Amino acid sequence: MEARPRTSVAGPASKARKKSPYSSWFYLPAAIVYAVLFLVPTVTSFYFSLTRWSIFDSQFIGFDNYVTFFREPALVSGLWHTVVYAVITSGLKVVLGLGLAVLLTSQIIGRGYLRSVVFFPVLVSTIGVGLTFTILMDPEDGLINESLSLLGITGPGWLTDPSYALVSVALVDVWKGVGLATLIYIAGIVSIPQEYFEAARVDGATAWQNFRSIVLPLARPATFTVILLSLIGGLRSFDLIWAMTRGGPGFTSDVIASVIYKQYQAGFYGLSTAGNVVLFLLVTAIIFPLSRYLNSKEVDL
Amino acid sequence: MTAAVSASSRRPRKNVVLSIVAILLSVVVFLVPFAFILLTAVKSRQEASRLDFTWPTQFQFVQNFVDVVQARDYMLIIAFINSTILTVASVSIMVVLAAMVAFVLQRRRTRWTGFINFLVLSGLIIPPAVVPTIWVLQKLGLFRTMPGLILVEVAFGLSFCILLFRAFIATVPRELDEAAIIDGAGPLRLFFRVILPLLKSVIITCVVVQSVTVFNDFVNPLYFLPGDQNATVQLTLYNFSSSYSTQYNLLFMDILLITIPPLIMFLFFNKRIVAGMTAGAIKG
Numbered sequence: 001m002e003a004r005p006r007t008s009v010a011g012p013a014s015k016a017r018k019k020s021p022y023s024s025w026f027y028l029p030a031a032i033v034y035a036v037l038f039l040v041p042t043v044t045s046f047y048f049s050l051t052r053w054s055i056f057d058s059q060f061i062g063f064d065n066y067v068t069f070f071r072e073p074a075l076v077s078g079l080w081h082t083v084v085y086a087v088i089t090s091g092l093k094v095v096l097g098l099g100l101a102v103l104l105t106s107q108i109i110g111r112g113y114l115r116s117v118v119f120f121p122v123l124v125s126t127i128g129v130g131l132t133f134t135i136l137m138d139p140e141d142g143l144i145n146e147s148l149s150l151l152g153i154t155g156p157g158w159l160t161d162p163s164y165a166l167v168s169v170a171l172v173d174v175w176k177g178v179g180l181a182t183l184i185y186i187a188g189i190v191s192i193p194q195e196y197f198e199a200a201r202v203d204g205a206t207a208w209q210n211f212r213s214i215v216l217p218l219a220r221p222a223t224f225t226v227i228l229l230s231l232i233g234g235l236r237s238f239d240l241i242w243a244m245t246r247g248g249p250g251f252t253s254d255v256i257a258s259v260i261y262k263q264y265q266a267g268f269y270g271l272s273t274a275g276n277v278v279l280f281l282l283v284t285a286i287i288f289p290l291s292r293y294l295n296s297k298e299v300d301l
Numbered sequence: 302m303t304a305a306v307s308a309s310s311r312r313p314r315k316n317v318v319l320s321i322v323a324i325l326l327s328v329v330v331f332l333v334p335f336a337f338i339l340l341t342a343v344k345s346r347q348e349a350s351r352l353d354f355t356w357p358t359q360f361q362f363v364q365n366f367v368d369v370v371q372a373r374d375y376m377l378i379i380a381f382i383n384s385t386i387l388t389v390a391s392v393s394i395m396v397v398l399a400a401m402v403a404f405v406l407q408r409r410r411t412r413w414t415g416f417i418n419f420l421v422l423s424g425l426i427i428p429p430a431v432v433p434t435i436w437v438l439q440k441l442g443l444f445r446t447m448p449g450l451i452l453v454e455v456a457f458g459l460s461f462c463i464l465l466f467r468a469f470i471a472t473v474p475r476e477l478d479e480a481a482i483i484d485g486a487g488p489l490r491l492f493f494r495v496i497l498p499l500l501k502s503v504i505i506t507c508v509v510v511q512s513v514t515v516f517n518d519f520v521n522p523l524y525f526l527p528g529d530q531n532a533t534v535q536l537t538l539y540n541f542s543s544s545y546s547t548q549y550n551l552l553f554m555d556i557l558l559i560t561i562p563p564l565i566m567f568l569f570f571n572k573r574i575v576a577g578m579t580a581g582a583i584k585g
Contacts (some may be wrong), residue, residue: 021478022409023488027417030398030459037456038424041437045430045439055436109320116571117331122564123574127515127538128556132334141352143337175330180578187579236428239519243539262430264524269432276430287426 022259042280049274058270065274075259079278081166082255086234086286087240088170089177093230094223097181098173102215104182105189115186119179126176130243133172136157159245162252169253171246173237181226188222189215224294228287235283256282338560342553349550366556372551376529377537377558384533386447387522388515391454396507398455399462400500404492406463407470408478424460431524438525450526454515462507466575469503470496506577509570512565534559 049065051058069075091270104115121129136143137158145155158168207215238257241247247254247262253264256279263272308362333354341349342365368414404539406417415556434453435444441450473496519535526533530537538555 020409021482021486021488021491024405026401026488026492030402030463032455033398033452034420034424036437036441037434037453038429039420041430041433044436045433048433048436053432055432055439063403103323106319107316108323109317110324110547113325116567119575120564120567121331122578123513123517123567125519125535125538125556125559125563127519127535128338129334129561131538131552132338132556135352136334136337136350143333143352146354183575183579206368215394224337232426243519255482257428261523262461264432273430273432276432278429279428280430283426283428301302 013246023185043271045276045280048270049277050230051270053270053273054267055269061270065271068271068276069274069278074254075275076250078247078254078256078259078275079282081253082257082279085166085170085173085237085255085299086231088167089173089237090227090230090233092170093178093181094226097177097185097226097280098216098219098223100178100182101185101189101219102211105186115182121176122179124176126239127243128179129172129176133175134244137168138150162249162251165245165249165253169241172244172269173234174242177230177233181230184225184229185219185222188219188225192218197286220297224297228291228294232287235286236279329403333460338553338556341549342557346548346550349548349553354550361550365550366558369551369554369558373529376532376533377555379530380532380534380537383447383531384535387451387454387533388512391451391458391515392508392511394451395455395458395462395511396504399459399507400466400497400504401465401492403466403470404496408475409469421460421463424457425464429457435524445466445526445528447526447531450522453525454518454523457521458511458514462511465503465507466500469500473499498554502573503577505570506573509566509573510577513566513574516562 048058050060050062052061052064053059072208100118104111104118108114137145139145139155139157139160142158144158148155156164159165192214196218197210200210200214236257237255238261241253241255241258242261245253247258256275260272260275260279263269263275337354340354340357341352343360343362345359345361348357348359402417402421406414406421438444438449438453441449443452477495477499478491481491486495517535518533519539522531522533522536523539538552538559
């Protein structure tokens, strides 16, 4: 057993609180793991991105890796694809999630079943989902195009056509992740006080007016959460893209995370780490200002 | 649950139509892919290779099951053992460490509190730097080892658990702490004997959500624990798709088997998963 700490860690400025029963060393085990395996790599990545690196020895080469990264069209397009992918998935999850949540909080038959079936894909292996949809999206034999041809529509080569590949993967991402967005919206809608709806009924509001004037503004915190979570997930997305297209055809569905992996596999550790730093900067440049902006617009119920 | 009841209960007739449309759509969009997995998994190799959404002419469930398990020297069995060790070890460590941090973080305000909160949020937002992590693991002699991967999963999962626990601990009255302290409990005793037992429900939530996450994790094992002997279940899937590209029946049998653990979690802990994902998300 540890002896009780005698010194006041809080400092002389704090009030008469001496022997705290909440010892600082409770932080220690988590802090060590977190610092060694998360903070140290994050901080050192800035240095290693400036080197030619083979794990064992590194040679400082200045910004050459970044120059390579931004000169190579295949790598730069990865940056652009990352943003497109994150915006598409995030946007669709907001719209579809809100729609589904409104539907699933209304009086509807089979509500429990519907909630389960929408949510379940969230828990399924991403690689499993990716491989399944790769086969369903097969241009010739795939179920999706076969069904479309029954309706007289010639489906595109979802994953083989360079102009569709990235969007197709993003759609599968939405299929898998919309359940979580729906869940967050349901929690948000359920927490809206009942009085608002009663007042609206007294005023004879239509369902659309209910949605426009009550649900939409008061579910705003949920919207912010969904936007932030899906952007964070979308910007670093790797496994689904890897399972479905491996960045192809060509480099048309490469994102930064898949570039990082490819450069790592090829042995360009410095370049791979530069990709990581670019991703870090992209994520922080988008998420931190956005979360500050969204938090400042928080509404009170 | 009853939020929109009053708004829509006036038009029950419309809801029947809407319900039917919704259920039909849900079948097409969400159930058909799963049915496709199920049907293809029990087909013969030739039939599966046609990729049709049809009823199997002959059921080969046992045959395919045995084939998948035996493939590549019982790799799937090894992978299931690896994944189980990884999930159990990393989630238990993660939960205890995160609860300790969350407890002190919620209870005591110092000038460090803001900084620690910032670090916790950073853990959720910042994408991990891959190769430098490998470099650190290599220096520690933990690269390509199970303990190394376990610690990586712990480091990456801590933030989510801390946020979840901190929100819950805020609802545990401080009077309990004070009573325990008056009775002579030290910090360790206070935490492990008094506080931890009260966190049972949120611990279950955290364990379930993180177990599914770690079990389904593909990226970290790919980077930090390469090699066939070390494969986790997600990687067997990946191997299947490359080396057995024509054996769709086996691939889908593998997908099916790998989906069973999350399915069990879902059936037993649906409410807890929902609670954890929404609570953690909204607080974050």
